[in-house]
Amino acid sequence: MVDSGGVVVDVESLSKTFGTLKAVDGVTFQIREGEIFGFLGPNGAGKTTTINMLTTLLRASGGKAVINGYDIRKQPNEVRRSVGVVPQEYTADEDITGLQNILLCADLYGLPRNDSRPHAMELLELVELQEAANRKVGTYSGGMRRRLELASGLINYPKLLFLDEPTLGLDVQTRSAVWRYIRMLKEEYRMTLFLTTHYLEEADSLCDRIAIIDHGHIIKIGTPDELKATVGGDIIAVGVAEAEPDISADIAKIPLVKDVKKNGNEYRIKSEVGEESSIQIIDLVRSKGLHVTKISLTKPSLDEAYLELTGRSIREEESNKMDAFKQRITMMRARR
Amino acid sequence: MAQQERAREKAFRAAPNLNKSPLHGLWALTNRDLIKWYKNPIQLIISLVQPIVWLGLFGKAFNIAALFTSQPGVTQAEIAAVDLGTFGTTSYFSYLAAGMLAFIILFTAAFAGMSVVWDRRFGFMNKAMSTPVGRGAIVTGKVLQSVVRSLIQAAIVLAIAVALGMDTANFSVFAIAGTFVMLFLMTFGLSSLFVMLALRSSDWQTQMAIINLLNLPLLFTSNAMLPVKIMPAWLQTVVRFNPVSYAVDGVRQMLLGSGSAAAAAAGYSVLAPLWVDFAVLAAFAAVLSVLGIILSWRLLSK
Numbered sequence: 001m002v003d004s005g006g007v008v009v010d011v012e013s014l015s016k017t018f019g020t021l022k023a024v025d026g027v028t029f030q031i032r033e034g035e036i037f038g039f040l041g042p043n044g045a046g047k048t049t050t051i052n053m054l055t056t057l058l059r060a061s062g063g064k065a066v067i068n069g070y071d072i073r074k075q076p077n078e079v080r081r082s083v084g085v086v087p088q089e090y091t092a093d094e095d096i097t098g099l100q101n102i103l104l105c106a107d108l109y110g111l112p113r114n115d116s117r118p119h120a121m122e123l124l125e126l127v128e129l130q131e132a133a134n135r136k137v138g139t140y141s142g143g144m145r146r147r148l149e150l151a152s153g154l155i156n157y158p159k160l161l162f163l164d165e166p167t168l169g170l171d172v173q174t175r176s177a178v179w180r181y182i183r184m185l186k187e188e189y190r191m192t193l194f195l196t197t198h199y200l201e202e203a204d205s206l207c208d209r210i211a212i213i214d215h216g217h218i219i220k221i222g223t224p225d226e227l228k229a230t231v232g233g234d235i236i237a238v239g240v241a242e243a244e245p246d247i248s249a250d251i252a253k254i255p256l257v258k259d260v261k262k263n264g265n266e267y268r269i270k271s272e273v274g275e276e277s278s279i280q281i282i283d284l285v286r287s288k289g290l291h292v293t294k295i296s297l298t299k300p301s302l303d304e305a306y307l308e309l310t311g312r313s314i315r316e317e318e319s320n321k322m323d324a325f326k327q328r329i330t331m332m333r334a335r336r
Numbered sequence: 337m338a339q340q341e342r343a344r345e346k347a348f349r350a351a352p353n354l355n356k357s358p359l360h361g362l363w364a365l366t367n368r369d370l371i372k373w374y375k376n377p378i379q380l381i382i383s384l385v386q387p388i389v390w391l392g393l394f395g396k397a398f399n400i401a402a403l404f405t406s407q408p409g410v411t412q413a414e415i416a417a418v419d420l421g422t423f424g425t426t427s428y429f430s431y432l433a434a435g436m437l438a439f440i441i442l443f444t445a446a447f448a449g450m451s452v453v454w455d456r457r458f459g460f461m462n463k464a465m466s467t468p469v470g471r472g473a474i475v476t477g478k479v480l481q482s483v484v485r486s487l488i489q490a491a492i493v494l495a496i497a498v499a500l501g502m503d504t505a506n507f508s509v510f511a512i513a514g515t516f517v518m519l520f521l522m523t524f525g526l527s528s529l530f531v532m533l534a535l536r537s538s539d540w541q542t543q544m545a546i547i548n549l550l551n552l553p554l555l556f557t558s559n560a561m562l563p564v565k566i567m568p569a570w571l572q573t574v575v576r577f578n579p580v581s582y583a584v585d586g587v588r589q590m591l592l593g594s595g596s597a598a599a600a601a602a603g604y605s606v607l608a609p610l611w612v613d614f615a616v617l618a619a620f621a622a623v624l625s626v627l628g629i630i631l632s633w634r635l636l637s638k
Contacts, residue, residue: 107364
């Protein structure tokens with residue numbers, strides 16, 4: 001059956017330079033068969049550039065990458081045949097129908113004609129577009145177009161699918177539908193997926209492993225839980241009725257507690273396992289004759305992990321659109 | 337185990353063997369543009385308006401014979417002799433009609449690059465590039481759709497010209513077949529040229545500027561509308577370097593018999609013998625299409 005140890009994407013020090021701008025600066029990672037691997041980072045971090053190199057749209061400036069056993073530089077056509085690509089922008093032709101668009105893709109992959117029609121219908125059904133199959137794409141909503149792109153990306157029976165910002169700009173319902181399709185492809189069709197996103201909750205809920213990428217560098221790779229663990233544990237906030245005495249030193253002696261801060265009537269405690277520590281903390285507070293007024297336990301989110309690793313919140317980065325815009329202009333100029 | 341069985345049920349059928357020929361996808365790409373063209377007849381009608389206006393208004397108004405008949409003592413025979421010596425035919429309208437075939441080809445081919453620009457802009461080009469379809473097939477598809485469109489439009493213009501009174505005395509199966517071979521070579525070369533110029537562009541304003549920069553000069557430095565004989569010497573030299581001139585010259589020799597001994601006796605000289613016209617255009621088409629395919633390998637990927 002599925003060999004979960006197989007490496008389907010092996011990237012080593014891959015880089016891309018546009019003029020003087022290092023869009024991707026030596027990224028190294030591996031994707032194992034059957035997992036959903038995510039690139040998480042702000043706009044302009046190098047996510048799309050990496051995906052474009054791996055799908056042979058852009059020539060790499062340095063490093064190497066092997067996809068399904070094929071070298072992206074030496075065997076670009078083998079790479080193209082063996083992977084599916086769902087680009088960020090809508091690429092379907094508005095003047096022809098959804099079905100015609102998928103059949104066109106099938107022809108571009110060289111799929112035999114007697115196979116392409118049933119397969120196209122099967123895929124349209126998968127993304128729930130069978131009713132709209134014979135309508136011009138110009139009449140489709142944004143969500144329908146996104147689903148059509150997904151179906152087109154699957155036409156060549158890929159075992160590995162690249163998705164560039166699959167839910168960018170989608171409404172909540174369509175986004176959850178796309179998430180459902182992605183999970184289905186992994187769980188029921190045993191596909192390997194590589195996606196980029198700048199939505200933390202998307203990376204958190206979909207990906208088996210995440211690479212945080214910023215300014216063309218991979219900062220850390222790990223499972224969502226591993227990344228969250230870099231924050232240093234759960235946070236327990238305990239409010240007491242009495243400001244004195246200070247029992248910080250006693251709390252710090254409790255096993256698994258890593259750090260204690262007192263702020264007025266409140267203690268902020270970091271613990272490796274918050275559920276266990278909190279009970280011991282309550283017991284301790286009571287044994288000292290103090291009264292607990294409130295207690296809360298916060299699991300670290302990917303948000304906090306991102307902040308810890310990059311020193312900035314991803315939303316902060318988002319609001320700094322002007323920088324991203326300037327960078328994109330530089331890249332466009334360099335590409336000409 | 338049960339879950340594995342279920343997964344196997346859900347899996348897609350085994351992938352069939354893919355066609356790995358370098359030409360696969362060529363027809364699909366060509367056909368995509370053609371579907372868009374014939375599903376939208378407005379585009380065709382508008383593109384036919386210009387040559388029809390030229391033919392119907394200019395061609396009919398520019399009545400050379402009337403210039404002479406206003407002079408006293410000039411016979412019809414003398415007028416015909418002057419026309420034959422100047423245009424290689426006794427009818428300026430027929431002379432212009434042959435030029436208009438080149439005109440419609442030139443103006444259709446010039447826009448071949450525009451669809452490359454649109455495809456880049458709307459991401460279709462990236463989609464195609466991420467598939468194993470040959471880079472040469474992408475470019476050739478663009479050229480072929482323009483070739484098919486321009487030849488169909490040329491056939492319509494020819495039919496309209498005949499309806500409006502073009503001289504058909506020299507028409508034969510060979511003359512018409514030869515004319516379309518000539519026009520095919522011309523549109524193949526020109527379409528390749530304009531597609532090539534658009535390969536790196538994602539900006540339609542620039543592309544429009546290029547079209548305007550090349551279109552009218554290519555038309556006016558050719559023999560499409562006026563005889564070479566009445567042009568200044570420097571322009572006559574330029575005409576000889578313009579491939580459009582050879583296509584028009586060849587078409588006139590075949591459709592109007594402008595290469596006949598009678599025309600030569602009246603003082604009309606063809607630009608080149610018919611076989612030279614064919615050779616020049618064949619070379620033009622071959623060089624530009626090969627260049628287009630070579631450039632597509634270099635320019636389409638970034």
